[in-house]
Amino acid sequence: MKFFAVLASLVAAAAAQRVEIFSPTTGQTLTQGQSVTVSVVEPNSQTTIEEIGIGIAIRHCDSDPCVDNGALGSVLYHGPYSPQFDSSTENMPNQNFTVTIPNVGSGTALLSVAHASFIGASGTFFTEVTNITVNIA
Ligand SMILES: *[C@@H]1O[C@H](CO)[C@@H](O)[C@H](O)[C@H]1NC(C)=O
Numbered sequence: 001m002k003f004f005a006v007l008a009s010l011v012a013a014a015a016a017q018r019v020e021i022f023s024p025t026t027g028q029t030l031t032q033g034q035s036v037t038v039s040v041v042e043p044n045s046q047t048t049i050e051e052i053g054i055g056i057a058i059r060h061c062d063s064d065p066c067v068d069n070g071a072l073g074s075v076l077y078h079g080p081y082s083p084q085f086d087s088s089t090e091n092m093p094n095q096n097f098t099v100t101i102p103n104v105g106s107g108t109a110l111l112s113v114a115h116a117s118f119i120g121a122s123g124t125f126f127t128e129v130t131n132i133t134v135n136i137a
């Protein structure tokens with residue numbers, strides 16, 4: 001039982017260090033050549049997190065759902081990530097990035113955020129990629 005309690009708390013800790021794309025939302029239509037604000041949130045955590053940074057990318061998909069082939073597509077942003085507490089995003093710290101949607105082709109697309117950080121006093125290296133499916137007009 002103790003093992004499972006430890007495992008559960010480790011899983012909870014890892015979940016708390018993950019970022020989410022708060023907006024745009026799944027299925028939202030984005031227009032090529034127009035700018036959109038990507039709000040990246042990181043739920044509050046008890047653990048110390050030293051952010052390395054994030055990358056935001058978008059790519060066209062030939063199928064819906066998109067097939068994971070490891071490719072993230074056109075890079076729209078790469079650099080520092082420094083989320084600030086904000087009540088507008090359900091009290092989760094967020095940072096807004098204004099990016100321009102390139103000519104990726106209309107239809108289904110995958111918007112991804114790649115994220116890297118150091119976690120806790122031991123500085124455990126953490127990386128993840130999160131995504132949402134959007135529609136490109
Ligand atoms: C989207 O993210 C999920 C969760 O990380 C992952 O399992 C899935 O493979 C990703 N989808 C694509 C098309 O990359």
Ligand SMILES: *[C@@H]1O[C@H](CO)[C@@H](O)[C@H](O)[C@H]1NC(C)=O
Pocket residue numbers: 039084085086088094095096
């Ligand atoms: C991000 O943008 C939203 C919508 O405009 C705004 O409510 C929020 O305050 C912004 N977040 C920060 C940290 O400025």
